[in-house]
Amino acid sequence: MKKDSITRFSISMAGDLVRQLDLMSQEKGFANRSQAVADMVRARLVEHYGQKGDSEIAGTITLVYDHHRRNIQGLLTDIQHDHGDVIIATMHVHLDHHNCMEVLAVRGRADAIKQVADNLIAAKGVKHGKLTVTTTGEEFEK
Ligand code: NI
Structure with a gap:
């Protein structure tokens, strides 16, 4: 996306909400209210487009499993080979004697990434799994 100029617009909201916004903005270290609001808008945009199947997204899939569980590593590897794209x-x-953590960086259509994440997280022996969706970075000027 091409570089955009800054647009000023006014928002009306309850005073208490603005005070809480300012407090959070300060605690998080934003330079001003506008930056804090822009950060929230980007977060909601990432969430929104992450739910649209044909959006191009990036993300990570984190899996924790016990590698002593029979066939788990072969199963996870098979699933990963099926989604190499x-x-x-x-x-x-290797977290400890039993537990492994695997972090997969993914990029592609949101529906394809959700499918691989669902398959991996549902694999027998996976103790916990989580897909974290972010932007490919192309949509946003910082
Ligand atoms: Ni390991």
Whole structure:
């Protein structure tokens, strides 16, 4: 997207809400109210487009599992090979004697990424899994 100029517009809301906004903005270290509001708008846009199947998104899938569970590593690897088009990188961390954490960086259509995340998280032996959706960065000028 091409560089956009700043647009000023006014918003009306309850005074108490504005005071809470200012407090949060200060606690989070935003330079001003506008930056805090822009951050919230971007977060909602990422969420909105992450739910639209044909949007191009990026994200991470985090999985925790016990590698002693029979077939779990083979199963997870099979699923990942079936979705090599959206998985762009993986990291494996041995958390302790039993538990492994796998972090997969993904990029592609939101519906394809949701499908691979659902398949991995539902795999027998996965203790916890989570898909975190972010932007590819192309939609936003900072
Ligand atoms: Ni491991």
